Amino acid sequence: MITIENLTKRYGKKTATDHLSFTVPSGQVTGFLGPNGSGKSTTMRCIVGLDNPTEGHALIKGVPYSQLRSPMTAVGALLDAKAFHPARTARQHLNVVAATHGFGKKRVDELLEMTGIAEVANKKVKGFSLGMGQRLGIATALLGSPEYLLLDEPVNGLDPDGVRWVRDLVKNHAQIGGTVLISSHLMSEMAMTATNLVVIGNGRLIASGPIKQFTESAGHSTVRVAGPDLAAIGESLAQMQPRHDRIDDRDVLLVSGVPASQVGHALHQAGLEIHELTTIHSSLEDVFMELTGESVEFRAGGNR
Numbered sequence: 001m002i003t004i005e006n007l008t009k010r011y012g013k014k015t016a017t018d019h020l021s022f023t024v025p026s027g028q029v030t031g032f033l034g035p036n037g038s039g040k041s042t043t044m045r046c047i048v049g050l051d052n053p054t055e056g057h058a059l060i061k062g063v064p065y066s067q068l069r070s071p072m073t074a075v076g077a078l079l080d081a082k083a084f085h086p087a088r089t090a091r092q093h094l095n096v097v098a099a100t101h102g103f104g105k106k107r108v109d110e111l112l113e114m115t116g117i118a119e120v121a122n123k124k125v126k127g128f129s130l131g132m133g134q135r136l137g138i139a140t141a142l143l144g145s146p147e148y149l150l151l152d153e154p155v156n157g158l159d160p161d162g163v164r165w166v167r168d169l170v171k172n173h174a175q176i177g178g179t180v181l182i183s184s185h186l187m188s189e190m191a192m193t194a195t196n197l198v199v200i201g202n203g204r205l206i207a208s209g210p211i212k213q214f215t216e217s218a219g220h221s222t223v224r225v226a227g228p229d230l231a232a233i234g235e236s237l238a239q240m241q242p243r244h245d246r247i248d249d250r251d252v253l254l255v256s257g258v259p260a261s262q263v264g265h266a267l268h269q270a271g272l273e274i275h276e277l278t279t280i281h282s283s284l285e286d287v288f289m290e291l292t293g294e295s296v297e298f299r300a301g302g303n304r
């Protein structure tokens with residue numbers, strides 16, 4: 001488990017994370033979400049000791065990264081996909097990191113294959129596309145077969161095949177007991193990949209928990225009701241005081257704020273004929289916008 005405890009990081013007057021606390025459970029993929037500049041990368045850098053917290057702690061298995069006995073086999077991190085020596089080839093880069101930590105060249109070959117960059121292994125990194133750089137960064141993170149994976153926007157720049165590959169990789173990693181913290185701005189991708197979420201804004205925790213809690217709660221879903229007498233349906237729902245809106249001129253009501261079971265029960269009690277009763281879950285993107293609306297630092301049309 002990763003434990004973030006009261007983590008505050010200030011850069012001069014800028015507070016990047018502000019008394020942030022959350023946990024990243026083992027054996028799961030935790031999506032780390034937040035608008036631009038909300039403090040995700042700062043938090044990840046504090047976890048791997050690249051930044052020192054101004055206050056609070058970032059702990060892995062209860063200890064700071066610097067106190068782990070074998071950090072490379074405990075934690076693999078992709079924090080900056082361009083952090084390579086530009087004049088080195090992909091193979092040279094991996095060989096250098098492997099040699100420094102006592103891993104063999106066989107492991108380097110395995111990873112070049114596994115990450116799909118074997119064909120460009122002898123090309124200089126400075127000519128790499130963003131996607132190739134991401135693959136090399138992921139290969140570097142995986143060198144020590146770590147239990148913990150921290151990936152900061154790993155699918156940025158990847159083609160659809162690469163995006164799916166990262167999804168399968170992190171899901172498999174969690175399935176065999178590993179722990180993954182992954183940030184991304186691609187909500188649909190997160191919805192397919194993560195089982196747990198942490199949402200931050202302005203360096204503070206907004207929400208955390210199982211992803212189902214975010215998208216399947218009654219507050220984040222709408223019930224679609226159809227029937228021949230919508231006026232009567234609307235009237236019988238009025239006591240529950242849900243919001244309900246008629247769609248266009250069709251015989252459909254969208255009811256928000258109450259579960260389908262309550263809607264169905266009320267209509268049954270009223271003896272009304274219904275033709276449809278469907279729960280429509282909000283997309284993760286809708287939920288994210290709702291949760292982070294107030295904490296967006298950069299917005300089209302100017303800073304707030």
Ligand SMILES: Nc1ncnc2c1ncn2[C@@H]1O[C@H](COP(=O)(O)OP(=O)(O)OP(=O)(O)O)[C@@H](O)[C@H]1O
Pocket residue numbers: 011014015016034035036037038039040041042043
């Ligand atoms: N080294 C630094 N010096 C000064 N300010 C910094 C530094 N690193 C980050 N910041 C500021 O701290 C805040 C949080 O930045 P951070 O990169 O952690 O956010 P993020 O959530 O990863 O953003 P993005 O989604 O855009 O990558 C931002 O306002 C950023 O400008």
